Amino acid sequence: MSQSAAITPPARIAVIGLGNMGRPMSACLARAGYHVVGFDISAEARSAYAEAGGTAASTASDAVAGAAAVVTLLGDGKIVRSAIEGVKAHLAPGAVVIDMSSSAPIGTRALGEELIAAGFGFIDAPVSGGVKRAVDGTLAIMAGGDGATIDRAEPVLKAMGKSIFRTGPLGSGHAAKALNNYVSAAGLAAAVEALAIGGRFGIEPEVLVDVLNASTGRNNSTENKLKQFVIPEKYTSGFSLALMAKDIGTADELAHDIGVSAPLADQVTALWSAAMQALGPGADHVEIGRYLTAKR
Incomplete structure (x- = not known):
C-alpha cells in the first residue's frame, strides 16, 4: 500500500488495548472488512477477545507486524509512549499510529513528532460517546494532525465513528x-x-x-x-x-x-x-x- 493511499479494507489493523472501548471498536473495524489483530497486556483480556471471535496476538510486536495502522486505546499518554516505543522496530514502513486514548496533548505532540521524523504517520483521535456508541460505531471522533495523514486514516475512523472532527494540529484531538x-x-x-x-x-x-x-x-x-x-x-x-x-x-x-x-x-x-x-x-x-x- 502506498504511504499516501487511504487505509481501506481488507488492510491489517492492529488494536493495542482490548478494554471496554477497545473490544467493541475492534469489532466495528472487523465488520467494516479490516483484518484486525488485537493485543492487550492482560492475558485474560486477550482470551476474552479471542473467545468473542477476535484475532489476538500473543505480543504487541506480533500484532503490529504488517499493519497499515496501529490503533492505541490505553490508559494515558505515558502508557501509549511506552507501548509504541516497544513496538517501533516492528512497525511496517509508513504505518499510521492512531492514538485514540485520552492522552495529554503536549506529550502527544512530542510523540507524534518523533514518529513522523522516523517515517511513520501519526494522528491523535480520541472519542466521545461511551461504550454504547462504541458498540454501534457512532462515536464522535476528534482527529488532530496533518490533513493528509487524517485523509489516509479516515476510512478507519469512519468504521468506528459517525462524526469525525478535524480539530487542528497534533495534540488538538486530545x-x-x-x-x-x-x-x-x-x-x-x-x-x-x-x-x-x-x-x-x-x-x-x-x-x-x-x-x-x-x-x-x-x-x-x-x-x-x-x-x-x-x-x-x-x-x-x-x-x-x-x-x-x-x-x-x-x-x-x-x-x-x-x-x-x-x-x-x-x-x-x-x-x-x-x-x-x-x-x-x-x-x-x-x-x-x-x-x-x-x-x-
Whole structure:
C-alpha cells in the first residue's frame, strides 16, 4: 500500500488495548472488512477477545507486524509512549499510529513528532460517546494532525465513528477531548447541586429535571444521566470517575501549560479529584451525585 493511499479494507489493523472501548471498536473495524489483530497486556483480556471471535496476538510486536495502522486505546499518554516505543522496530514502513486514548496533548505532540521524523504517520483521535456508541460505531471522533495523514486514516475512523472532527494540529484531538469532558463534568456537578438545592426546598427531582430539559439549563447530563442514573442511584453508566477526573485534570493542566487562566477548571478539577479520593478508583463517574449529596 502506498504511504499516501487511504487505509481501506481488507488492510491489517492492529488494536493495542482490548478494554471496554477497545473490544467493541475492534469489532466495528472487523465488520467494516479490516483484518484486525488485537493485543492487550492482560492475558485474560486477550482470551476474552479471542473467545468473542477476535484475532489476538500473543505480543504487541506480533500484532503490529504488517499493519497499515496501529490503533492505541490505553490508559494515558505515558502508557501509549511506552507501548509504541516497544513496538517501533516492528512497525511496517509508513504505518499510521492512531492514538485514540485520552492522552495529554503536549506529550502527544512530542510523540507524534518523533514518529513522523522516523517515517511513520501519526494522528491523535480520541472519542466521545461511551461504550454504547462504541458498540454501534457512532462515536464522535476528534482527529488532530496533518490533513493528509487524517485523509489516509479516515476510512478507519469512519468504521468506528459517525462524526469525525478535524480539530487542528497534533495534540488538538486530545485537547478537544479533555476540554469536552471538563465541560461535561462541570455540567453534571452543577446539575446534581441543583437537584440537592431544589430537593431541600421541596421540588421533586424528576420535576426539576423536566424543567431543566425544557429550559436553558439543559445539557447532556440533565438529558442522559440524572433520571437514568443519579436519581435512582444506579451508578452503571460505564465510564469511571477516575477517567473523568483524569480528563478534567488534563484540560486544567493544558490551560496552565499554555498560560490561560481557568479558575473554574481549577475548582472542577479539585472537586472531581476529591470525589475520586473519597469514592475510590472503581467508582462510576455518575457517583459524583452520591459524593455531592453526602456533602450537603
